[in-house]
Amino acid sequence: MSVTAAVPLQFPEGIRVLAVDDDQTCLQIMGRMLERCMYKVTKCRNAEEALSLLREDSSRFDIVLSDLHMPDISGLKLLEIIGLEMDMPVVMMSSDEKRETIMKGIIHGACDYWVKPVRMDAIQLVWQHVIRKRRNGLKEMEHAMEDDVEGGNEEGSRSMKRKKDREDEGESRNAMPTTVKKPRMVWTPALHQQFVAAVNQLGYSKAVPKKILEQMNLPGLTRENVASHLQVMEKIFSRKIYCYCLVKDTDNYSYMVQKFRLYLSRVSEISQGPEKTYMNPASLNGCNPQLNVVGEVPLQGLTREGTSRTPMAFVDQRNLFHYGVGQQACNSSKQAKLLHEVPANMLQQPAQMYRSLDFQVSEGTPRSLNLPAANDDSVYGSQSSFSTMQMAQTPYGMPMLNEISGHQHFGHHPLSNQILSNDIEAQALRTVGNPIESNAAACYPLASPMVDFSKDHSHGFHLEMNAIYGNASSVGQGMVSLGEEYGYRNPENIAQPGNNLLVDDSFRMKPESMPRPGCKSLSFGQHFDHGFMS
DNA sequence: CGGTAAATAT
DNA sequence: AATATTTACC
Numbered sequence: 001m002s003v004t005a006a007v008p009l010q011f012p013e014g015i016r017v018l019a020v021d022d023d024q025t026c027l028q029i030m031g032r033m034l035e036r037c038m039y040k041v042t043k044c045r046n047a048e049e050a051l052s053l054l055r056e057d058s059s060r061f062d063i064v065l066s067d068l069h070m071p072d073i074s075g076l077k078l079l080e081i082i083g084l085e086m087d088m089p090v091v092m093m094s095s096d097e098k099r100e101t102i103m104k105g106i107i108h109g110a111c112d113y114w115v116k117p118v119r120m121d122a123i124q125l126v127w128q129h130v131i132r133k134r135r136n137g138l139k140e141m142e143h144a145m146e147d148d149v150e151g152g153n154e155e156g157s158r159s160m161k162r163k164k165d166r167e168d169e170g171e172s173r174n175a176m177p178t179t180v181k182k183p184r185m186v187w188t189p190a191l192h193q194q195f196v197a198a199v200n201q202l203g204y205s206k207a208v209p210k211k212i213l214e215q216m217n218l219p220g221l222t223r224e225n226v227a228s229h230l231q232v233m234e235k236i237f238s239r240k241i242y243c244y245c246l247v248k249d250t251d252n253y254s255y256m257v258q259k260f261r262l263y264l265s266r267v268s269e270i271s272q273g274p275e276k277t278y279m280n281p282a283s284l285n286g287c288n289p290q291l292n293v294v295g296e297v298p299l300q301g302l303t304r305e306g307t308s309r310t311p312m313a314f315v316d317q318r319n320l321f322h323y324g325v326g327q328q329a330c331n332s333s334k335q336a337k338l339l340h341e342v343p344a345n346m347l348q349q350p351a352q353m354y355r356s357l358d359f360q361v362s363e364g365t366p367r368s369l370n371l372p373a374a375n376d377d378s379v380y381g382s383q384s385s386f387s388t389m390q391m392a393q394t395p396y397g398m399p400m401l402n403e404i405s406g407h408q409h410f411g412h413h414p415l416s417n418q419i420l421s422n423d424i425e426a427q428a429l430r431t432v433g434n435p436i437e438s439n440a441a442a443c444y445p446l447a448s449p450m451v452d453f454s455k456d457h458s459h460g461f462h463l464e465m466n467a468i469y470g471n472a473s474s475v476g477q478g479m480v481s482l483g484e485e486y487g488y489r490n491p492e493n494i495a496q497p498g499n500n501l502l503v504d505d506s507f508r509m510k511p512e513s514m515p516r517p518g519c520k521s522l523s524f525g526q527h528f529d530h531g532f533m534s
Numbered sequence: 535c536g537g538t539a540a541a542t543a544t
Numbered sequence: 545a546a547t548a549t550t551t552a553c554c
Contacts, residue, residue, distance in 0.1 A: 184543065184549055208536060227536075228549055234537095 015127050016040045016060060020050040020078070021067040021093070026116065030065065033123045047073035051081060058086040062130045065114075068094035068105060076108045083109040089133040091126060093118055185225050194218065195229055 017039045021027040034041045044050040068075035092105035095116040105113045111129045198215035199207040209227035
């Protein structure tokens, strides 16, 4: 539409505007423009004055147009006060068109942000904000904001979708129903430990969000929080992911591997030196945690029905994807057999496959690599970056994935020192004690010592991610592996690999994720209950 | 509610 | 880009 000064405002004429700007010239010009659009204008030279006018009787105005930078009270402050004390739309104006600044204005509650010089068309349409405010309230207003502010630069892809507050200035939140950002919870080591404790106490089968939540008993913590964490932990440790990911695509597999690496990093931590890990040395028995696949799982009983939470008692039937100790080798025959049945996509096209997964395929023994010292690791250290995952061959000629080394520069995890915005962390600390001092640290090793595998290979952890391929059973459901669990943190478990501590062998998997009969699939065991989640 | 997975936030 | 959390959904 043509926007001419001459065009009279046909909508709510006489909308009362309070214009605030310390710049006399700007104020004048704007006033003139407003009047031309038939608005009733009241001009203010400073925020102070505007504020007193508004406080005196805010109903005298319909909307406020304020400059952002003003000597007495900043536009933002004014914006906030207005938002706090009255329900009045405010348009922020400034020559500053930095996205960040605009965002700040919007976030502080401005219903719009105009980059100076203010254009006539903007002025002419300002009434819409009044209407929006009156009718639809915030929601609509935000939409308007989106459009206006968005036009700018950069990707702005999703940044605008959620407008929330950010207490950047430590001040108050906007009284304006402006969406208040709910702080993201942070699973600090202490919290996580409580979580783990709860889960372990409940046992895998009973460890559902609600129960865990109750067990943890931390005010502020929500079931969703727990569920979320549980989901992640399960992805990492549960057979679930290992199973159904494998029947899916490479991406999933890749994801799984990532998680697994993270897990491994922890394992390596623990196996790399008492003084560096906070793990009780005794529990490690000086051995290298080693994952061995030593069995295979018949599919019977692994069907959906059989998988309810009911613990199933197989002993010999299950795959033992457990932590062995040192050279305690796996059953070679079984393994050999199993390895031959590794899914085609895993072994038949190793190069390709592994390349995409950042693996290296090698024929010989795993190469030795140095493990750069890392600083302040934590399980959560996001950037676990194992440099190599090698395909090596076992003495038996069996390929296996060997996690040779990697450096972890888990930088500072926010969890380390940062405090939660809420006091859940405090609660947790109170209950558990400082994680750094407590055993929780075992879960979050702080440092990764330098290890030279070339000198002593036995020092490195040696993961055998052996593939197992099971035959589909009559039930026609997927191949599943059930892991026997051995908490590596539990001396007895390590010492007695035969000791089955599995609490619940149930296998939960979406039916649709189940591989078809005869479908080959890899399987991994899981490690969940015994401190594995830490 | 429990579980998943997509959407977002960091 | 990779993770960690939150949401939406079934």
